[in-house]
Amino acid sequence: MADWIGVGTPTADRYREMAERDFRGVSPLYEHIALGVAADADLLRRLDSLPPVKRQPNLLLASVRFRGGPVDSYEDFAEFVRDRWQDVAATMLARRTQTNEPRRCTALLPALAALPQPLALLEVGASAGLCLCPDRMRYRYVDEAGAERVIGDAPVEVTCRVTGPVPLPARVPDVAWRRGIDLHPLDLGAEDDVRWLESLIWPGQDDRVALLSGAVSFFAADPPPVVAGDLTRDLVAVAGGAPEDATLVVYHSAVLAYLDETDRGRFRDQLAELRRRRTVVWLSNEAPGVAVDIAAPDGSRSFVLAQDSVPLAFASGHGDWLQWFDFSLR
Numbered sequence: 388m389a390d391w392i393g394v395g396t397p398t399a400d401r402y403r404e405m406a407e408r409d410f411r412g413v414s415p416l417y418e419h420i421a422l423g424v425a426a427d428a429d430l431l432r433r434l435d436s437l438p439p440v441k442r443q444p445n446l447l448l449a450s451v452r453f454r455g456g457p458v459d460s461y462e463d464f465a466e467f468v469r470d471r472w473q474d475v476a477a478t479m480l481a482r483r484t485q486t487n488e489p490r491r492c493t494a495l496l497p498a499l500a501a502l503p504q505p506l507a508l509l510e511v512g513a514s515a516g517l518c519l520c521p522d523r524m525r526y527r528y529v530d531e532a533g534a535e536r537v538i539g540d541a542p543v544e545v546t547c548r549v550t551g552p553v554p555l556p557a558r559v560p561d562v563a564w565r566r567g568i569d570l571h572p573l574d575l576g577a578e579d580d581v582r583w584l585e586s587l588i589w590p591g592q593d594d595r596v597a598l599l600s601g602a603v604s605f606f607a608a609d610p611p612p613v614v615a616g617d618l619t620r621d622l623v624a625v626a627g628g629a630p631e632d633a634t635l636v637v638y639h640s641a642v643l644a645y646l647d648e649t650d651r652g653r654f655r656d657q658l659a660e661l662r663r664r665r666t667v668v669w670l671s672n673e674a675p676g677v678a679v680d681i682a683a684p685d686g687s688r689s690f691v692l693a694q695d696s697v698p699l700a701f702a703s704g705h706g707d708w709l710q711w712f713d714f715s716l717r
């Protein structure tokens with residue numbers, strides 16, 4: 388399993404690092420709780436009774452909220468975890484971090500729209516499939532001068548601040564076929580799955596909660612198809628359903644970081660096998676170093692968008708900003 392989720396790191400360090408690196412400045416409540424866990428010998432002992440991959444801060448915090456527990460004071464949080472440990476641990480064991488952020492489509496849109504249309508979209512690690520519908524959203528891009536550009540016409544609106552020469556298209560892409568693959572697809576029509584998606588959003592990120600709620604209501608009526616499968620094994624078979632006369636795009640965001648090097652290699656093998664059969668465009672939107680070898684900008688927890696391993700832009704991990712590279716400067 389990948390180091391970035393800290394599997395090889397002592398649990399206290401994982402919580403302290405997450406507090407200082409990710410939660411600080413974004414979710415003060417989670418920062419406070421994660422620092423509390425890092426210093427709580429009893430909670431650490433309980434967490435260490437779980438498999439390493441299940442000790443993740445996001446998983447504990449979401450599981451407590453899923454069970455109705457408090458996250459506004461460390462004392463109340465810790466008391467809840469102690470009192471309800473069997474339930475909290477059961478949720479942590481049964482569920483996984485499957486945050487589905489439709490705003491990540493703001494990074495994908497310029498790249499998708501520049502390809503020969505129509506498109507056949509195959510998203511690996513699709514969760515509930517909210518990033519499988521880049522053509523069914525409205526985009527509001529705002530540049531550094533405050534000028535706005537709206538693309539598309541749909542009830543679900545995603546906003547994004549942009550810098551650099553981002554090639555914003557006139558319209559959303561034309562999608563002829565779409566399919567997601569996930570180890571455990573979430574069902575937009577299942578109350579528990581939707582509550583789990585809500586529980587994964589950090590407290591204080593009310594705009595993300597509102598976006599998720601709007602997206603779930605809109606897409607649940609005609610949910611994007613996500614099949615149960617493993618991206619290291621099933622890519623070629625699922626791609627077999629894509630129409631030949633569309634541009635096949637295999638893409639993913641916030642997924643490969645959950646795979647170890649062996650599994651990332653298996654995914655690349657699947658991609659290579661697929662490429663022996665037909666032309667494929669590969670878009671990755673992952674933390675720097677996960678899919679492409681590039682350093683993160685200083686102090687930023689950004690993703691890098693790349694097309695066939697060529698970096699195009701840095702993007703916010705949750706899609707709210709996009710910094711397109713200026714190739715004319717190279």
Ligand SMILES: C[S@@+](CC[C@H](N)C(=O)[O-])C[C@H]1O[C@@H](n2cnc3c(N)ncnc32)[C@H](O)[C@@H]1O
Pocket residue numbers: 483484485486487488489491511512513514515518568569570571616617618619639640641642645646
């Ligand atoms: C953090 S979520 C990201 C979801 C979505 N891509 C997004 O950007 O909103 C990662 C997803 O990858 C899925 N996943 C992890 N390993 C996988 C694998 N080997 N095959 C298929 N899906 C996988 C998880 O189940 C989870 O739903």
